[in-house]
Amino acid sequence: MSSFLDPKVKPAPPQTSSGGVPGNILMFDGVALDTRCQYCPERNIVLGLCREHSKNINLEVSDVKSVEDIRTALFEPPSDANKVCFGSDATVVAIAPYARSDHYRPVPLVVSASDKTEKGPELALWIRTLLDAYKLHEFGGSISGPIWALGSDGDSTFRSARHIICMTHHLQVVNSDMEIILRSLVGLNLYTSVEGIVGTCDPKHIFKRGFNSKLFMYSTIYILCRICNTSPKYPGLYAI
Secondary structure, three states: OOOOOOOOOOOOOOOOOOOOOOOEEEEEEEEEOOOOOEEEOOOOEEEOEOOOOHHHOOOEOOOHHHHHHHHHHHHOOOOHHHOOOEOOEEEEEEEEEOOOOOOOOOEEEEEEEEOOOOOHHHHHHHHHHHHHHHHHOOOOHHHHOOEEEEEEOOOHHHHHHHHHHHOOEEOOOOOOHHHHHHHOOOOOOOEEOOOOOEEEEOHHHHHHHHHHHHHOOOOEEEEOOEEEEEOOOOOOOEEO
């Protein structure tokens, strides 16, 4: 945040007509990692280990024994309380504005290694820590704008964490024109986080699920972007 959200690097958004600052979406996704360690001379620590178990070992490199302790925790841990794993997947967090045509590209904030054993509640706690850090940072909410939404793909752990954070409080828009409009939209989710953050997802994954389910159904095939269904009367005959 200190580097990428610095107004000298990314200018702060202009204020809205009401005097506020436009909001942002915090986006989460996972990318595959090479399972190996790397030494970081700036921080004098070993990188590449999973966040789930890194607390079990001292990652600072002070002597040969400290490196040997990490090797033991990786390959010969005396117990589960002393083990650590390579990070096989990285949780990538980026932030992007909703109401800007300039500086619109997402800005990466976090890349954190994981062994993918983390469940929804643990990931929700990790995301909550990130939200609190962003809110309190000098270049965070007060300069770059508040977080309006959390977005992720269809991964079950991300969806669970998003649900835990963003489904706690019912949106309060009492005695306003907005309330009349929102309450008339049947099926609209009016629940948010404690500070009003909503949960969202990448729509393409919804379309992909529908496409893939039809693509792999026994009774359906695709030819030249057209759905072909088997005839109930003639199972071997496809009708376009």
